[in-house]
Amino acid sequence: MPGEDREHEAFIDEPITPKPGSFDTAAMARGGPGIPRVFTWRDREYHVARVLRTWRTRQPGVGKDKIWLYTRKHFYRIRTTSGQAMTIYFDRKPQWTRERKPMRWFLYSVAAQQ
Numbered sequence: 001m002p003g004e005d006r007e008h009e010a011f012i013d014e015p016i017t018p019k020p021g022s023f024d025t026a027a028m029a030r031g032g033p034g035i036p037r038v039f040t041w042r043d044r045e046y047h048v049a050r051v052l053r054t055w056r057t058r059q060p061g062v063g064k065d066k067i068w069l070y071t072r073k074h075f076y077r078i079r080t081t082s083g084q085a086m087t088i089y090f091d092r093k094p095q096w097t098r099e100r101k102p103m104r105w106f107l108y109s110v111a112a113q114q
Contacts, residue, residue: 085111
C-alpha cells in the first residue's frame with residue numbers, strides 16, 4: 001500500500017477458507033465481493049472486527065479489450081477480534097485446486113505482533 005510502513009509485515013500469500021454464511025451481503029449487493037467475517041488459515045479461525053482500508057488492482061484486457069482496465073483483486077486491510085492486523089484479498093480470476101474447487105480468498109500479509 002502506498003505510503004504505509006510495511007517493515008514489520010510478514011508476506012504470506014496463502015489461501016484462506018471463508019466460513020459459509022459469514023459474508024458481507026451488503027458489499028455483494030453492490031457488485032463487489034462480500035468480505036468473510038470469519039475465516040480459517042492454517043487450521044485457526046479468525047474473526048474480522050473491522051475493515052481498516054480497501055483498494056483494488058487492475059489489469060488491461062486482452063485482444064480488442066486492451067483499452068479497458070479490469071479489476072483483478074480486491075484487497076482489505078483488516079483488524080481481527082484478537083487485535084491482529086492482516087491484509088486479505090479476493091482474486092476475481094481464481095486458482096483451482098486439484099479437487100476443482102476455486103481458491104478466491106487469500107491472506108496476503110500479517111503484521112508482526114508488538
